[in-house]
Amino acid sequence: MALVMLLATLIALFSTTQVSKSMGVILDKRLPTMMQTLRVAKAVDALAATGVSIASVRTEDDRQVASQRFDNAVVELEQSLSGLDRIPKEMDDVRRLAAELTENLLRLSNMAEQRVDMVRERQFGHERLSANLQTFKQHLTYRIRIIEGDNDVIGRLLSRPSPPIDQIIEMARRSAHWAPVQRFYTEVESITGRGLAAIQDPTLTALAISRQILKTALIEAGITFKNLPSEINSDLGRSFTELQKIILAETGLLSFRRRELMLGIKSQNLISENHRITRLVDEATSGLVRRELSVMSNAGQSADEIRQRYTLILLIVTGLGLLAIASLMYFHVMRHVILRLSWLSEAMQFIAAGKLDAPLPPAGNDELGRLGFAVHQFRRTAIEADRREADLRLSNQKVEKICVELEQKAQELAIVNNKLAELSVTDFLTGLANRRHFDEVLGTEWARAVRTFQPLTLIMIDVDHFKKFNDSYGHQAGDECLKKVASALVTNLCRAGDFVARYGGEEFSIISAGTDLAGARELAEKLRRAVQAMALMNEDSLFGIITISIGIGVCIPDRKQSASDLVCIADKALYEAKTRGRNRIEDFGEPQKKGSDQTQ
Structure with missing residues (x-):
């Protein structure tokens, strides 16, 4: 056991x-x-x-x-x-x-530190760009106003029975001397706006396109800058050089944006x-x-x-x-x-x-x-x-x-950029195209007409006695008046291809490609009657209502002329209409009977 x-x-x-x-x-x-x-x-x-x-x-x-x-x-x-x-x-x-x-x-982590530094540097560059634009505005705005004032004086002198030719020639020579100033200021404004939009580009491809556009614009602005009077050239030489550095230099806004996008790509990788x-x-x-x-x-x-x-x-x-x-x-x-x-x-x-x-x-x-x-x-x-x-x-x-949210944000950013681009060419009061958009469209249509040998019509419109209307009824009523006039112009355009813009103040302009003088007169009369038919009260007018004066310029462009020549023709016709009593149409263009009395 x-x-x-x-x-x-x-x-x-x-x-x-x-x-x-x-x-x-x-x-x-x-x-x-x-x-x-x-x-x-x-x-x-x-x-x-x-x-x-x-x-x-x-x-x-x-x-x-x-x-x-x-x-x-x-x-x-x-x-x-x-x-x-x-x-x-x-x-x-x-x-x-x-x-x-x-x-x-x-x-x-190192990329995050670089990104924080880049955000800070980009903000500093944004401030430098705004300050640079302010410098140009301070030096050029009053000279542009002097040019506009001289042009008005020349127009009044020419309307005299015996105009002082010597004085007119001297003033015209001075205006021609200062003419590049306005174009240069417009180019600087465009470059600044495009630069601010470029630092929001969501991709390297879009940024490269913006860089090329800005580089071309700076070259064109540099050519214009060389044609400026010597006193302005010397005053703004440093500011223009700084503008080029802010935009295109290795330490400029576009370079910072490019490095920021590259960091984003590397971070995602x-x-x-x-x-x-x-x-x-x-x-x-x-x-x-x-x-x-x-x-x-x-x-x-x-x-x-x-x-x-x-x-x-x-x-x-x-x-x-x-x-x-x-x-x-x-x-x-x-x-x-x-x-x-x-x-x-x-x-x-x-x-x-x-x-x-x-x-x-x-x-x-x-x-x-x-x-x-x-x-x-x-x-x-x-x-x-x-x-x-x-x-x-x-x-x-x-x-x-x-x-997915990042992709949505990129799409929203693209929409915002499109809206900003639209606002940059739109007049905020009337909703029409602004002066800058007008200049771009006129240049495009002029070039097309040169190629096709087709007539190009420019109609300049001015609201009669608008300053007195503003003084009597107030600026708010004046704004409403301009909105209604703009609406009447858009409503009564004959063709979808006709382009209407607010030229400045109470002046409007219409570009009609392929329209001869007879068609332009017919369109102008339709617009004049449409505004008169609104019967907006204006006690300061001889007619008791809001009316418009219209000047027509028609030509078949060639390479010896420029779009500014057509603007001068239409402007002279507008001045003639205002001189002859307003609420009428005058034209300069094809060799037909000059002017037509449309007073009602």
């Missing part, structure tokens, strides 16, 4: 030793390996998530917040990597990828690279976790096989022993060891199969209790792995949403 008891005890001890050895491999090596791997993967995900906030930095405060988050994530990653000494060599790739991710984020790194880390850690799960599952199966084999041996030995030995073996081995091992084995197999809600054996202070505690810990780790995978999917969805 003693021999049977000793043999049974030895078999039981050997069986327990083998099972404990298998479970010890799980407790001491496999489970810590898997837990540390999951911790590293979580730290890598947290570090990669800081890249999005770093890439969106625009201010110093944002940069400091993003930098703090990055530093915290780096500390967490270093702490998790410090426990990798017990991890097998398969984690070398994870270490390398983590170092590469940290390096990418450091580069993103680094973020994409970080996503690739996190995917590789997830694949590496997931593979290691699956391997460890497989090893633990095999260990459980091995323990189960040991249990079955030695159970058979114990049954044979027990059959040869006494009932007491059998009872002792039953109560001690089967109930306290084998059943608990079976429960642990089945629990581990359930968890390895993904059934995390399976019942688990209780934990305790003995080896099997420690193994039970390890199984509980393993299930919590598996649950945490599932949660982390769900968080990763949510993070990827957020990144995709941010990308």
Whole structure:
């Protein structure tokens, strides 16, 4: 009996030793390996998530917040990597990828600092550009007004029966001397506006186009600048040079915008690279976790096989022993060891199969209790792995949403730029095209008429006694009057291709390509009658209502003439209409009967 008891005890001890050895491999090596791997993967995900906030930095405060988050994530990653000494060599790739991710984020941080500096420098350049435009305005505005005043005086002198020819020639010579001033100021305004719009260009292609346009405009402005009077040339030489530097220099607005766009592209590339790194880390850690799960599952199966084999041996030995030995073996081995091992084995197999809600054996202070505690810990780790995978999917969805929002912002910025471009060529009061747009369209139509040898008509319109109307009825009523006159002109245009603009003050202009003098007279009379039919009260007018005077200029352009010649013809005709009593039409153009009395 003693021999049977000793043999049974030895078999039981050997069986327990083998099972404990298998479970010890799980407790001491496999489970810590898997837990540390999951911790590293979580730290890598947290570090990669800081890249999005770093890439969106625009201010110093944002940069400091993003930098703090990055530093915290780096500390967490270093702490998790410090426990990798017990991890097998398969984690070398994870270490390398983590170092590469940290390096990418450091580069993103450097780009964030550069972006903050560029935003500050771009604001400073914007202020310099505005100050530069103000300098040109201070030096040129009053000279432009002098030119306009001289032109008005010349017109009045010419209307005299015996005009002073010498005085007129002298004033015309002086006006010609100062004529490039107005054109130069218009070019400077256009360059400034285009420069401010260019620093909002959303792509490098759009910025390159804007740079070429501005470069061409500066060359043309430089040619005009050389033709300015010497006193203006000397006063504004430094300001014009500074304008060129602000726009096109290496430290200019366009260069800052280009570097800012390049930083954005590099940041997006680094973020994409970080996503690739996190995917590789997830694949590496997931593979290691699956391997460890497989090893633990095999260990459980091995323990189960040991249990079955030695159970058979114990049954044979027990059959040869006494009932007491059998009872002792039953109560001690089967109930306290084998059943608990079976429960642990089945629990581990359930968890390895993904059934995390399976019942688990209780934990305790003995080896099997420690193994039970390890199984509980393993299930919590598996649950945490599932949660982390769900968080990763949510993070990827957020990144995709941010990308969509960035595309929407770029589209909104393009819409705003289009609206700004439209406002730059529109008169805010009447909604018609403004003087600058008029000059552009006139130049285009003139060039087309030169190519096609077709007549080009310019109609100049002036609201009669408008200054007196403003003084009597107030500026608000004057604004309403101009709006109604503008509406009447647009409504009564004969063709969709006719172009109407507010020329300045109470003057309007209409460009009609391919229209001869007879067609121009017919259109002018239709417009004059339309305004008169509105019957807007004006007690200062001889007619008691608002009327208009119209001057028509018609010619077939050639390369010896310019668009300004047509403007002079129409302006002279308008002056003739006002001189002969207003509310009438006068024309200069094809050799037909000059003028037509339309007074009602």
